[in-house]
Amino acid sequence: MGKIVAATGNEAVAEALRQINPDVCAAYPITPQTDMMQRFASFVSDGKVDTEIMLVESEHSAMSACIGASAGGGRVATATSGPGLALMWEMLYVASGMRLPIVMPVVNRSLSAPLNIHGDHSDAMGARDSGWIQLWSENAQEAYDNTIQAFRIGEHMDIRLPVMVCLDGFIISHSIERMEYLDDNVVKAFVREYKSLNPLLDVENPKSIGPLILPDLYHEYKRAQHEVMTKVKDVVLDVAEDFKKISGRSYGLFETYRLDDAEIAVVILNSAAGTAKDIVDEFREKGIKAGLLKPRLFRPFPYEEVAHALKNLKAVCIMDRADSFGGYGPLFMEVSSALYPLNDRPIMINKIYGLGGRDFMPQHAEIVLDELVEIVKTGKFKTIKEYIGVRE
């Protein structure tokens, strides 16, 4: 059986990558991802993996090299953070458009300016529309588990799409937690032997990749790409079912916490969900029916399922660790779109919290839940979008 360890998020994901042993990994160091790939590079130099590691001159090159290696027919992984992900932007769309199942842990970091290296979801939210599957992780255990499942999801023959595994910079990447590693042979058997689809290095069957597609066909290729995304939810659930058999840990499209009979709830991603759950418990002890929903699969977004889970609430606060300046937070936009088709829907508010690594404190969750209690009482809300934890 597995091994109980004390590990940081970066260490845990590096360990998952060691166990998976990808064929190629092209990466460029960027805080707070650096320590993850440094650990993985040590596995390469110590002969613990067979991976061909490519140390490139930028993240644009890292993703380009990953695309080449994946198109060639290899199992490929990389990792990045914040501005590194931003520099990959052009190539992200190439990876998904070419249907290459590259797995990339994204150690979430803010974007400049002002220059900041800390935990924030602006990076991955900026890549929201790039055609990548996105799995989000609350802690080191989830980041490790999601990394292992990401290979099975992306490499599924009906899917063949790249996958980002998001974990919060520093808060998770650099904090030590108790967690459980699976045995090497269990992970190896779970991810299975890599099967390529139309690989370029199959010299018996020459082919062309990355062609110019003009207006007579481009629209059809995008329609096909949309169709693939509609199949992802089922695959994510199937893979989670298999993963439960080897780990005992359950995963879904999202996690619900004390939500079944709740009247008020917060929707919140990643590490801050842990803090918010404690405060949900405090409110429950006070007799207030509070709950929480933590999305796991953000792309494709499970609109119907989220709507079903939230439909009986009276008020819900959707919390974003990223802003869309001049718009609502990205998570709010998804959840409000999900709830829109319902005739009866909860009152929705949006709070922007924790930008650039600002701590999300228990009192922030308290303020939000208190406000939701007040909204339920009066049936009125002040503002839809508001910053919390900000100095006046």
Place this chain on the structure above:
Amino acid sequence: MKIPGWKELTPGAVILQAGNATEFKTGSWRSLKPKWKEENCIQCLFCWIYCPDMSIKVKDGKRGEFDYDFCKGCGICALECPGKKGKKAIVMEEEDK
């Protein structure tokens, strides 16, 4: 060539039929057309070397007629042609003439 619907596409726009570019006739892009004047040709094959496509047909080491299905009329062959006694073996003419 039938244009496929979205359900008929290869994942990731991979082209599995090697060499299918021959089905795509690009000669219609041409506004100037090279004309071969055999009497001035010294068979140096500069045109064959310089052609950025494969529009100079060569058989038994000697050039023949242009492949107008693919010649885009760039004129490189006419520029490079040394001709014979100052007379070019390839001249560019307006299309339709």
